[in-house]
Amino acid sequence: MKTPLVLLNLLHQPLRTLVALLGVAFAILLVFMQLGFYGSAETASTTIYNALDFDLVLLSSNYLNTTRPRSFPRNRVYQALQHTDVASVSPVYIDWQTWRIRNRSRQRRAILVIAFNLDEPVWLRERVFLTQPAGECLRRLHTPDTVLMDTSTRDYFGPRQPGIETELNQTTVEVVGQFTIGTGYGTDGMILTSDRTYARLTSPQALDQPALGLIKLKPEARNRAASVKKDLARTLYTTHPRDEVHIFTRDEIEQRDRDYWMHRTSVGVIFQMGVFVACIVGVIFVYQVIATDITDHFAQYATLKAIGYSPWYLSGVVLRQALALSILGYVPALLVALVLYELGREKANLLLSMTWERAVGVLVLSIAMCSLSGLLALRKVKAADPAELF
Amino acid sequence: MLPFTRVPLAWLNLTHDKRRLIVRALGVAFAVFLMFVELGFWNALLDASVELIEQFNGELILVSKAHYAMAVKEQFTCRRLAQARMAPGVRAAFPVYLEYTSSFWKDTGSPEPRRSSSHPIRVIAFDPDQPVLANPAVNAHRGDLKILFNVLLDTKSKREYGEIEAGIDRELAQQRIHVADTFTLGTNFACDGSVIMSDLTYAELFPNELSPDATLRLADVGVIQLKPGTDVETARRAVREVLPDDVAVYTKDEFSDIEKKYWQNATPIGFIFQFGLCMGFIVGGVICYQIISTDVSEHLAEFATLKAIGYHNRYLNWTVLRESLWLAMLGFVPGLGLSWLLYRALDAWVGLPMYLTPLRILLIFSMTAIMCVLSGLLALRKVRTADPAEVFG
Numbered sequence: 100m101k102t103p104l105v106l107l108n109l110l111h112q113p114l115r116t117l118v119a120l121l122g123v124a125f126a127i128l129l130v131f132m133q134l135g136f137y138g139s140a141e142t143a144s145t146t147i148y149n150a151l152d153f154d155l156v157l158l159s160s161n162y163l164n165t166t167r168p169r170s171f172p173r174n175r176v177y178q179a180l181q182h183t184d185v186a187s188v189s190p191v192y193i194d195w196q197t198w199r200i201r202n203r204s205r206q207r208r209a210i211l212v213i214a215f216n217l218d219e220p221v222w223l224r225e226r227v228f229l230t231q232p233a234g235e236c237l238r239r240l241h242t243p244d245t246v247l248m249d250t251s252t253r254d255y256f257g258p259r260q261p262g263i264e265t266e267l268n269q270t271t272v273e274v275v276g277q278f279t280i281g282t283g284y285g286t287d288g289m290i291l292t293s294d295r296t297y298a299r300l301t302s303p304q305a306l307d308q309p310a311l312g313l314i315k316l317k318p319e320a321r322n323r324a325a326s327v328k329k330d331l332a333r334t335l336y337t338t339h340p341r342d343e344v345h346i347f348t349r350d351e352i353e354q355r356d357r358d359y360w361m362h363r364t365s366v367g368v369i370f371q372m373g374v375f376v377a378c379i380v381g382v383i384f385v386y387q388v389i390a391t392d393i394t395d396h397f398a399q400y401a402t403l404k405a406i407g408y409s410p411w412y413l414s415g416v417v418l419r420q421a422l423a424l425s426i427l428g429y430v431p432a433l434l435v436a437l438v439l440y441e442l443g444r445e446k447a448n449l450l451l452s453m454t455w456e457r458a459v460g461v462l463v464l465s466i467a468m469c470s471l472s473g474l475l476a477l478r479k480v481k482a483a484d485p486a487e488l489f
Numbered sequence: 490m491l492p493f494t495r496v497p498l499a500w501l502n503l504t505h506d507k508r509r510l511i512v513r514a515l516g517v518a519f520a521v522f523l524m525f526v527e528l529g530f531w532n533a534l535l536d537a538s539v540e541l542i543e544q545f546n547g548e549l550i551l552v553s554k555a556h557y558a559m560a561v562k563e564q565f566t567c568r569r570l571a572q573a574r575m576a577p578g579v580r581a582a583f584p585v586y587l588e589y590t591s592s593f594w595k596d597t598g599s600p601e602p603r604r605s606s607s608h609p610i611r612v613i614a615f616d617p618d619q620p621v622l623a624n625p626a627v628n629a630h631r632g633d634l635k636i637l638f639n640v641l642l643d644t645k646s647k648r649e650y651g652e653i654e655a656g657i658d659r660e661l662a663q664q665r666i667h668v669a670d671t672f673t674l675g676t677n678f679a680c681d682g683s684v685i686m687s688d689l690t691y692a693e694l695f696p697n698e699l700s701p702d703a704t705l706r707l708a709d710v711g712v713i714q715l716k717p718g719t720d721v722e723t724a725r726r727a728v729r730e731v732l733p734d735d736v737a738v739y740t741k742d743e744f745s746d747i748e749k750k751y752w753q754n755a756t757p758i759g760f761i762f763q764f765g766l767c768m769g770f771i772v773g774g775v776i777c778y779q780i781i782s783t784d785v786s787e788h789l790a791e792f793a794t795l796k797a798i799g800y801h802n803r804y805l806n807w808t809v810l811r812e813s814l815w816l817a818m819l820g821f822v823p824g825l826g827l828s829w830l831l832y833r834a835l836d837a838w839v840g841l842p843m844y845l846t847p848l849r850i851l852l853i854f855s856m857t858a859i860m861c862v863l864s865g866l867l868a869l870r871k872v873r874t875a876d877p878a879e880v881f882g
Contacts, residue, residue: 365537
């Protein structure tokens, strides 16, 4: 092809092309944002598990989600330890406590407290202690009545930076560091503490009732977690009434929590609608932009046809133009989406993050939308009668 | 100059091609629909959290000073209610007992024994002799609640609670209870279902850990009914005066607002739906601009002719603006209709409380009008450059 028709078409009226690009970019941005919101709700439902180091987990059969886990008898932990493939079982305690706001109002607010044995490496440290060395933070927790504060705890909990002293369940505690797990729809504030401090906050008996039992398998057994789980389930379910404790693999429990938030609460329905609406708006927008462009060049296309170019050639031109528009619109949309994701993280504590799957998926989607719209609009040109034009 | 009201040019411009008019109105209607959907979801989530408050049968609400959200237990002594009854203008004051966390409901009717795990359900308890809730179904069956361990179950409760029908026996807080009948309330961020029971049943199921006899002496919410014709604000001040400051007195609307504000801040829904609303606005603006600017370009010859025979730019501007306002109105009506249908459908299928209040309708209408006028203003620039000489050149 000697004449770069696509390029000339796009450059012929730069302002028009710019407007078309903005239209395509806006449509792609919408899809990015709605997918981001949907994804944030999904991520938020498994934040606590993402931060924990385990292969299998023991839970109460009355478990609802991580913010309302209930508890099971601790002797189950020892029972699980007897299995030859199990390297360690660490109990984790989760409960709501009342936090006294350190300002004039002196109000109390419920906050989620997660407690664990400091000698057991329960956390995936690089995911939890982003801002300071993990070892230092965890070492400070050895002092009784000290806690760590989640960085995404809402502002209405009042002053909560390291060094602040306040009451937790009528016991004075000191905030000695920060961590980042992230709060979702189930909780608005979170605290980490040692099991000993937890016993002082609640009661010594509380340590007999963990909420989670994190099972780590020996390295050689890791790739057959599912079969170990079946094995363990058999021993755990037969020695005691089976509806007291449940055992899940990491994938299973994450899927269960996602399922809870995305399908059993209204949150999921709303985000699915959002993605659906964004896609429809995207298609309509892109079609408008491309169809307008083709209609504007109607006479030119008809002329090309009249002087003997095949419909295939015309389709090729339109498709290449659609491809150019979709890629040129995709780049600014991706950049703006990244900025808005950042804004959502900062301002609304939304767990927005761009995944490779989403970035690539949306690129494919936008190319498909643009090509399809182009081809649809081309039907008009194919039907064009050169004689009529003049 | 001719008075320009004689020929409704804007209207004629818009309506001379009927088929086109429909497409255009639908374009704007789509944007209106989009904004309604976003606003509707946002409000549904917040409205759902105050459904119970709205049904309290009183004008004033009494809660502990420490109260900040319904799902978090902050109780106050019932003595405050007795004191409130002394205030001028007060007809009655009822204690309401709530339980969100330790009230585990076990679906003992499910066939597979392993699936019978239990889930917390919201418990609402009060004296069945008093009309504490303004809910016809509840009031019709209040008498049944007088029998100990009889409860009413919310039909909108989620499916993990199992069957929802009158006459079944289930387990609540490890005790056997009887579902005497059903009523309709709805779920929200804090609960997936509700039951109503008498205060005496409540005391049996959820006794105060420290002193079981004192269970009913601590209320979660106090509902205060005023004598007919009493000014709410005056009554509130009167009640406030007779009570010490360990409790707070709110009007029902204020109390609803506190609850909504809590969920607005505790969850990221505000950010998400404000974004959605802006998106609808921008989409609508672009559609409107497309329509109006196409229309202007197509009628450029006519506009230029008008100019040539002596009409001012101002008249032409005004015509374009009126055209965009007409478009706003013509698009708004079907948009509103479509949204209403979707609202009813979601209400029926998903159980989300989707309300079209006059204020919300007004808000979306203003946004539609602003969006159309803004795009009209943008399209105006073309009219101004219409040069009669060029058109007929």
